[in-house]
Amino acid sequence: MIDQLAKQLFTDAQQRMQELGNSDALPASQLKALLESGLRKLNLVTREEFDAQQAVLLRTREKIDKLEVQLQALLDCKND
Incomplete structure (x- = not known):
């Protein structure tokens, strides 16, 4: 992945330098x-x-939400 991205960036940079005619690059x-x-x-x-x-x-978020509902139900039962 990095090699592919580097090649693309290199190609783009090389093309821009050629467009600018930058011989000091x-x-x-x-x-x-x-x-x-x-x-x-x-x-x-x-x-x-x-x-x-x-x-x-x-x-994980779904499991936490379910556990929160279960915990609240237990707390509600305890308070009754």
Whole structure:
């Protein structure tokens, strides 16, 4: 994922430098390494990992809601 994103960013950056005619730009290998290094520091996750965690959180929220209802029912019974 990071490699794919780095390649896309590299391609975009290289294209923009060519459009600007910037001959003082970093060599391609240095630019690519710089982009990859920066992306690795972002702690990115895949969409699949994100969706899986979101599903886990949703199930957990549902369980908590049920437990709160059960607890309230027990407290109501105790107070009667």
